[in-house]
Amino acid sequence: xxxxxxxxxxxxxxxxxxxxxxxxxxxxxxxxxxxxxxxxxxxxxxxxxxxxxxxxxxxxxxxxxxxxxxxxxxxxxxxxxxxxxxxxxxxxxxxxxxxxxxxxxxxxxxxxxxxxxxxxxxxxxxxxx
Numbered sequence: 001x002x003x004x005x006x007x008x009x010x011x012x013x014x015x016x017x018x019x020x021x022x023x024x025x026x027x028x029x030x031x032x033x034x035x036x037x038x039x040x041x042x043x044x045x046x047x048x049x050x051x052x053x054x055x056x057x058x059x060x061x062x063x064x065x066x067x068x069x070x071x072x073x074x075x076x077x078x079x080x081x082x083x084x085x086x087x088x089x090x091x092x093x094x095x096x097x098x099x100x101x102x103x104x105x106x107x108x109x110x111x112x113x114x115x116x117x118x119x120x121x122x123x124x125x126x127x128x129x
Contacts, residue, residue: 014051016058016086023083033074040065
């Protein structure tokens with residue numbers, strides 16, 4: 001994939017309305033679902049495409065689109081869901097807090113106590129005088 005960036009002196013602010021129009025294009029069949037992944041990647045990789053830092057939802061949707069294998073599959077049902085989030089029709093679910101306790105609950109190992117390792121002398125290192 002070849003992406004041509006904007007000239008150095010140009011910046012574009014991505015808004016929720018712009019992402020809604022992309023959702024509408026997918027739902028109308030004029031844009032493929034997989035195109036959202038490419039578009040989101042291009043936005044995230046660009047130094048000239050930005051979104052309002054106070055608008056967490058735009059950033060979240062872009063990251064979700066850019067990584068459908070991790071987050072939400074890009075299909076018509078999920079595109080409708082993203083559209084509903086972006087228009088305020090429904091609220092996006094809160095993202096879980098990742099802590100040592102939640103990781104432990106998922107079966108990941110958890111360190112229960114700190115240990116201090118004593119330095120071992122390297123057999124190949126010269127003796128200090």
